[in-house]
Amino acid sequence: MSERDFFLSHLGQTTPFPFLVEVEHAEGIYIYDKQGKAYMDMISGVAVNNIGHRHPKVVTALKNQIDKYLHVMVYGEFIQDSQQLLVKELLEVLPDSLDGVYVVNSGTEAIEAALKLAKRVTGRTELISFRGSYHGSTHGSMSVSGNEVKKQAFRPLLPDVQFLQLNQHIDLERITENTAGVILETIQGDAGVRRPTVTFMKALRQRCDEVGALLILDEIQCGMGRTGKLFAFEHFDIVPDILTLGKALGGGMPIGALVSSQKRLMEFTHAPMLGHITTFGGHPVICAAAAAAVQVLKTEIDWKELEEKAQRFEERFHQHPELIEIRRVGMMFAFDMVSAERVERVVSRCMEKGLITFWFLSHPYSFRLSPPLNITEDEFNLAADLILQAIEETRID
Numbered sequence: 001m002s003e004r005d006f007f008l009s010h011l012g013q014t015t016p017f018p019f020l021v022e023v024e025h026a027e028g029i030y031i032y033d034k035q036g037k038a039y040m041d042m043i044s045g046v047a048v049n050n051i052g053h054r055h056p057k058v059v060t061a062l063k064n065q066i067d068k069y070l071h072v073m074v075y076g077e078f079i080q081d082s083q084q085l086l087v088k089e090l091l092e093v094l095p096d097s098l099d100g101v102y103v104v105n106s107g108t109e110a111i112e113a114a115l116k117l118a119k120r121v122t123g124r125t126e127l128i129s130f131r132g133s134y135h136g137s138t139h140g141s142m143s144v145s146g147n148e149v150k151k152q153a154f155r156p157l158l159p160d161v162q163f164l165q166l167n168q169h170i171d172l173e174r175i176t177e178n179t180a181g182v183i184l185e186t187i188q189g190d191a192g193v194r195r196p197t198v199t200f201m202k203a204l205r206q207r208c209d210e211v212g213a214l215l216i217l218d219e220i221q222c223g224m225g226r227t228g229k230l231f232a233f234e235h236f237d238i239v240p241d242i243l244t245l246g247k248a249l250g251g252g253m254p255i256g257a258l259v260s261s262q263k264r265l266m267e268f269t270h271a272p273m274l275g276h277i278t279t280f281g282g283h284p285v286i287c288a289a290a291a292a293a294v295q296v297l298k299t300e301i302d303w304k305e306l307e308e309k310a311q312r313f314e315e316r317f318h319q320h321p322e323l324i325e326i327r328r329v330g331m332m333f334a335f336d337m338v339s340a341e342r343v344e345r346v347v348s349r350c351m352e353k354g355l356i357t358f359w360f361l362s363h364p365y366s367f368r369l370s371p372p373l374n375i376t377e378d379e380f381n382l383a384a385d386l387i388l389q390a391i392e393e394t395r396i397d
Contacts, residue, residue: 028054037354041053042356042383044248048252050331058251062285080284083103086291097239104257105254111138114183118181129161129162130184130185130188131166134190137150139158144161167197186219187329192327205239220244223245227329250286312377314326314333316388317388323391333370349393
C-alpha cells in the first residue's frame with residue numbers, strides 16, 4: 001500500500017479532496033515534497049507560520065527545552081521556566097489591563113475557555129457573536145460561529161446565542177444586561193477578510209461597558225502580527241476584556257492562550273475549583289517555542305516595511321479583470337472571483353506551479369493568502385508572477 005493510499009484509508013479526513021502533498025521537509029517560506037519539489041507556502045500553514053518554517057530561534061528553543069524535560073505535571077501546579085518566559089514576553093506587549101495568561105492547547109480551546117470565563121465572571125448566560133464569524137469546530141466554538149451549513153449536522157449546540165451584523169450600529173442595542181459576552185474576530189478571517197470600522201469597534205466597546213458584558217476579541221488567526229500590528233485590536237484604539245490567541249503564537253507548534261485580567265482568571269480557581277483545566281496546556285516544549293516566536297516578532301519584523309511590501313504586492317493585482325475585489329489587512333488577503341469553480345481552478349494550478357494558496361470555508365468564491373511576515377521582496381514578486389500566470393492559464397472562455 002502506498003503512503004497516499006494508507007493516508008486515505010486510515011487517517012481521519014476533513015474533506016474528500018485533500019492536497020496530498022507528501023511532505024519531506026520545510027524551511028523558511030518553502031515546503032518540499034518527497035520528490036524534491038518545492039512549494040512556496042503563501043498561506044503559512046493557514047496563518048500559523050508567521051515567521052516561516054523552522055525559524056532558527058524557535059528550533060534552538062525547542063532543542064534546549066527537550067534536553068531539560070517534557071511534560072511533568074498538569075497545567076497550573078508547577079512553576080516552569082518556559083511558561084514563565086512566554087508570559088513575560090507577552091506581558092511586555094499587552095495592555096496593562098490584560099495581565100493574566102492561561103496557556104492552553106489550541107485556539108478553539110482558548111475560545112471554549114473564554115466563553116466559560118464570560119459566563120463565570122458575569123453570572124449571565126447569553127452570548128452574542130457576529131454573522132460571518134468562525135471561532136472553531138468544537139461544540140462551544142461552533143455555537144458562536146456563523147456558518148449555519150457547517151453547524152446543522154451537529155445540533156443541538158449551545159443555547160442563548162445571538163448573531164449581529166458587522167458594522168451595523170443599530171444591532172448593538174441587542175447587547176443588554178442579559179449578555180455575558182460578545183465575541184468577535186477583530187478581523188474576520190473565514191468571512192473573507194472583513195474589517196470592522198473604527199467607529200463600530202469603539203461603539204461596541206462602549207456598549208459592552210454600559211451593560212457590563214465582556215468583550216472577547218478572537219485573534220487566533222489575525223493576531224501575532226498578521227494584520228501589520230502585533231495585535232489587531234491596536235488598529236482600533238480599544239482593548240478587549242478577554243483576548244484569545246493561537247495559531248502563530250507557537251512558531252509552528254500547537255498552542256492557544258486565554259488572556260484577560262488575572263483577577264478574572266482567578267474566577268476559575270473557586271466556586272467551583274478547577275473551573276477550567278487542561279493536562280497538556282502550557283506544555284514546556286510548546287511554551288519554549290512560543291516564547292521564541294514572540295521574541296522574533298518583537299525584534300525581527302519591521303512593521304513599516306511589512307506594510308509597504310504587502311501594498312506593493314497587492315498593487316500587482318489591482319487591474320486584473322478577473323479579480324472582482326481584493327481585501328487586505330496587513331498580510332491577510334482575499335481575492336474575489338466570479339465563482340467557486342474559478343477559485344478552485346486557480347488554487348489547483350498554483351499548486352501545480354509550486355505555490356500554495358487556499359480558500360475560505362464560508363466564502364468559496366475567494367482565494368486567500370497569508371504569507372510569512374518575513375517574506376522577501378523577491379519571494380513576493382515570484383509569488384505574484386505565479387498567481388497571475390495561474391489565473392491566465394485557467395481562464396474560462
